[in-house]
Amino acid sequence: MELLKVDTVEEARAKMDVFFQDVVLAYEKIAVEEGLGRVLYEDVYAPVDLPEFHRSTVDGYAVAAKDTFGAGEGLPAFLQVIGRVEMGEGTNLKIRSGEAVYVPTGGMIPEGADGVVMVEYAESLDEGTIAVYQSVAPGEGMILKGEDIRAGELLFSKGRRLKSQDIGALAALGIRYVKVFEKPKISIISTGDEIVDPFSYIKFGQIRDINTYALWAMAKELGAIVTYRAVIKDDDELLRRAAVEALENSHILVISGGSSVGAKDATARVIHSLGEPGVFVHGVAMKPGKPTIIGKAKNKAVFGLPGHPVSAIIVFQIFTAYLLEKMQSLDGQKKLEIYAKADANIHASPGKETYQMVVVEEVHGEYLARPVHGKSGAITLLTKSHGYIRIETNKEGIQKGEKVKVILF
């Protein structure tokens, strides 16, 4: 095995960009109703105008706007009503100067009209005549054909994660099916002689597995499917067999642990044994997360995560989630990040990117980030935190009162 130097987070990500270029997702065509949270595989263009016709936004009279110019309380404009538009119906009525047509909210504006006088400003004088007491500007009281979305216009770009209002917009345009990225498939293996499935019989001295459950849930939150999950003893051959099986039906394999001396390089040895190019990141200048391993085999991505839950979850967030975003061309849609004021001095490890768990509190109209401390094996470090801050490699630490960015869980 070649010796690999420790990378910075940026260097490791840059290598991932190159090595994982061909770790790609296929698409699937799904009904819009199933689209919430899915990521578009291609740009979506509007097939029709929205609205499809000039539509009234008020209950009132469609008119030629210029007929009302100068009209007011003391000087009404008199117009002849030549008919009415029914809701949900087309109309063949045409308006000429001096004429008006009653149109309900949402109704179609007849040809020749370019404004709608609200009923509140019109008075019916007799069967066929109204007095208009306010002038309307062209376009007032109506929304133009294609004003919301124009036919042929780019509606959503590839890589957009569909929100609820997006589903509404797709429905509004009559788009029934969309192409989305298939869900990324992830396998998760926890290794360690002391680790056992949490719901099996536990002998004294054994430890219940946290990582496959926490990482499983995290993968799910990120839109992935977990296709394989196992707890494996610290044994190269067992781990190798599990990895081969796991890779068959997944794009990404995540192996966390083992924490014993001999096991520390097992993940690297196993990844190397799976095929070319093997491990290309072995150790990252970050805390927690130093023993992070990233490799590639059989055109799949493989991550070796530290065994401690906090470290495993941070490394998953920094690297595995990064790959998931890349694979789905996820654009820079608002991440859950907020600015806060550090509520205490925070120490950083020199030469490493440091991740510090924090609790966020809102006090007098601003957010305060208070560091949460605990031994690195403690799961409560995570359950009690709202997120974490990232302290850059060359920064010595954070001063109390300094502005920090919190990445929320």
Added chain:
Amino acid sequence: MELLKVDTVEEARAKMDVFFQDVVLAYEKIAVEEGLGRVLYEDVYAPVDLPEFHRSTVDGYAVAAKDTFGAGEGLPAFLQVIGRVEMGEGTNLKIRSGEAVYVPTGGMIPEGADGVVMVEYAESLDEGTIAVYQSVAPGEGMILKGEDIRAGELLFSKGRRLKSQDIGALAALGIRYVKVFEKPKISIISTGDEIVDPFSYIKFGQIRDINTYALWAMAKELGAIVTYRAVIKDDDELLRRAAVEALENSHILVISGGSSVGAKDATARVIHSLGEPGVFVHGVAMKPGKPTIIGKAKNKAVFGLPGHPVSAIIVFQIFTAYLLEKMQSLDGQKKLEIYAKADANIHASPGKETYQMVVVEEVHGEYLARPVHGKSGAITLLTKSHGYIRIETNKEGIQKGEKVKVILF
């Protein structure tokens, strides 16, 4: 029908608190694996200590800490190694003064030891003796039984929405099943003579339904299930029949539209016809959202939303989502709110709570909120926005440069 005065948002919510007290959810017992995003129905206490035994956090020698006091490079302490602990195994070894036991990371600390010397600071002199070159404080190199979570301790409170790390913590304690609130069931009806299902044949003059799709997706995002969905013509009897059917299998009924003059009170009439107490909020001082109706019939909550998609979605967020939170006792877990600087003056309607859609951009380490304008019927107003700001009733508007809070979609 009695005349009802327009309520403020706070008044309407206060009435909801009283009227909807008995609109409640049952619980279901689910496997922890299925728990992501679900809301706890009861407090969860730790059944065991975590860890369940004093555990080493390093590879090293478990010792009586005081035996190492004063030890250093020039003056090692000499200890007799009486055995080793295997990973995942219990141990009966007991340490007395002058003795040490090898323990791997994660291994059980033998009785009598209160510190672990890292292997890096110990030298094996012969089969049974080590030299220790650094002193350890009591508790160093180990995590105590129950230090992370103590047996009987409150782990999570009722109303907690389970995150991925919570799933990890539950697994770590061997908790296999949890009681969560059943998913709230919602029915969604869109009314309007011009509204048709988006994927049916559209006649000229008709408009594709946006609201049942957008509200459906939004309800799903909030953890609810949509049990009934329909587009109904503006006809009291049709609407009444649909409402009766919808209420049979849901906790909440949401009716959006109709926008025509006659239809505006149809929702109120229908809710009144369903049973006592009927409508208790009829109009709210908010913009958009003025025609909001809130009522109760057959012990179910009924919301009448405006027909315009933007208005419907805002009212759903302000009232229906509020009820969903109450029903699930959701505690004040971080909502997706950020502070930003207004990038332009924003006008507010006097005497009304105003909701303004905004785009959020990050510029030089701070968020800028730029108002998005558009006619109220435009769905792009929503798809292009990242969230909205809420301008209080008595505020005249927002000045450019003012700090605002953005509620993210």
